[in-house]
Amino acid sequence: MTTLAARTKLIKPSVTLAIAAKAGKLRAEGVDVVNFSAGEPDFDTPQHIKDAAIEALRKGMTKYTDVKGIEPLREAIAEKHRIEYGLSYRKEDVLVSCGAKHSLYNLLQTVVDPGDEVVIPSPYWVSYSDMALLAGGVPKIIPTSEASGFRMGPADLAAALTPRTRVVMLNSPCNPTGACYDRDELLALARVLEKHDCLILSDDIYEKIVYDGFQFHNLVALSPALRERTIIVNGVSKTYAMTGWRIGYAAAPQELSAAMHKVHQYTIMSAPTMAQAAALEALLHGEEHVERMRQEYDRRRRLIVSGLNQIGLKTFEPQGAFYAFPSIAVTGMSDEEFAEKLLYEEKVAVVPGNAFGAGGEGYLRCSYATAYEKIEEALRRMERFMRRHG
Numbered sequence: 001m002t003t004l005a006a007r008t009k010l011i012k013p014s015v016t017l018a019i020a021a022k023a024g025k026l027r028a029e030g031v032d033v034v035n036f037s038a039g040e041p042d043f044d045t046p047q048h049i050k051d052a053a054i055e056a057l058r059k060g061m062t063k064y065t066d067v068k069g070i071e072p073l074r075e076a077i078a079e080k081h082r083i084e085y086g087l088s089y090r091k092e093d094v095l096v097s098c099g100a101k102h103s104l105y106n107l108l109q110t111v112v113d114p115g116d117e118v119v120i121p122s123p124y125w126v127s128y129s130d131m132a133l134l135a136g137g138v139p140k141i142i143p144t145s146e147a148s149g150f151r152m153g154p155a156d157l158a159a160a161l162t163p164r165t166r167v168v169m170l171n172s173p174c175n176p177t178g179a180c181y182d183r184d185e186l187l188a189l190a191r192v193l194e195k196h197d198c199l200i201l202s203d204d205i206y207e208k209i210v211y212d213g214f215q216f217h218n219l220v221a222l223s224p225a226l227r228e229r230t231i232i233v234n235g236v237s238k239t240y241a242m243t244g245w246r247i248g249y250a251a252a253p254q255e256l257s258a259a260m261h262k263v264h265q266y267t268i269m270s271a272p273t274m275a276q277a278a279a280l281e282a283l284l285h286g287e288e289h290v291e292r293m294r295q296e297y298d299r300r301r302r303l304i305v306s307g308l309n310q311i312g313l314k315t316f317e318p319q320g321a322f323y324a325f326p327s328i329a330v331t332g333m334s335d336e337e338f339a340e341k342l343l344y345e346e347k348v349a350v351v352p353g354n355a356f357g358a359g360g361e362g363y364l365r366c367s368y369a370t371a372y373e374k375i376e377e378a379l380r381r382m383e384r385f386m387r388r389h390g
């Protein structure tokens with residue numbers, strides 16, 4: 001009889017991956033499915049970035065690298081933060097991983113002991129709470145609502161912090177809501193955090209995908225007092241349409257970076273060598289493509305938000321990322337029932353909001369990282385669905 005570790009019973013399968021699998025099965029059967037479930041850019045990786053990987057292969061870059069990542073890439077990451085935010089990191093403070101998710105996992109495994117609290121504003125990216133559980137931590141959820149712009153206020157944060165708080169997770173722009181914290185809001189949170197001895201995880205993966213003139217701010221740049229307690233996690237997946245390349249990174253204070261390095265070296269040897277070369281090219285020469293993709297996301301954002309509102313699904317206006325988060329309250333259905341019926345009746349795949357924690361119930365996550373024409377078609381199908389069920 002197989003005996004599983006107790007920790008495996010604490011976590012649940014990813015709902016987003018489950019929905020994507022159902023949609024994939026229908027497509028494999030020849031069904032025309034519009035997939036709003038995947039948080040993945042539909043753009044191809046820019047050619048010059050692919051060429052950098054090809055050139056790396058030609059040069060024989062097929063061996064292990066330093067566990068931390070190739071030196072030029074770590075230098076480029078440190079330089080990016082110096083130029084964009086005025087932050088000083090050494091290349092030794094940067095750890096390149098197999099995606100930002102890997103960096104998050106490394107961090108929680110490094111700093112969380114059994115019973116430690118991990119504070120997570122909700123709705124949140126599905127992996128946060130289960131990663132905390134796998135590390136032996138206790139997810140402590142701070143629900144937000146559409147009335148608050150799906151943003152946590154300083155009083156909410158202060159009330160959640162206790163002597164057992166080990167990590168506070170911040171994600172702006174946010175998956176799944178697209179909510180963003182502006183400068184003053186981040187400063188207000190920083191003032192609370194400055195009074196408590198806990199670590200802060202700043203998940204900046206959507207930093208470049210913002211709209212309507214919103215300016216992204218880095219928490220450490222606003223509050224230098226938090227530098228020694230903050231870990232910045234980012235990657236190239238969303239910004240440069242490089243999800244499959246699996247390159248993320250963490251920039252952390254020296255002691256934390258060294259400890260994460262120890263965990264990292266027992267999970268993988270190093271991130272893929274040729275993918276690191278591609279990521280270096282992206283960071284050095286990829287900004288033109290970033291702006292082009294951002295503008296197209298914005299065009300799609302305006303279409304999907306307007307379209308969902310017109311068919312009766314009141315939709316929060318996202319300031320960043322590439323997700324719409326409509327309410328389905330008018331239908332009287334649960335978000336899971338709505339998503340299931342929509343997939344099988346109209347062949348549109350969305351993610352139930354309850355997958356993203358407290359505050360997500362009664363909502364859907366619809367990724368608009370897909371072609372404009374597909375969004376138009378999905379809206380037509382959803383309008384038919386709402387005529388039957390609205």
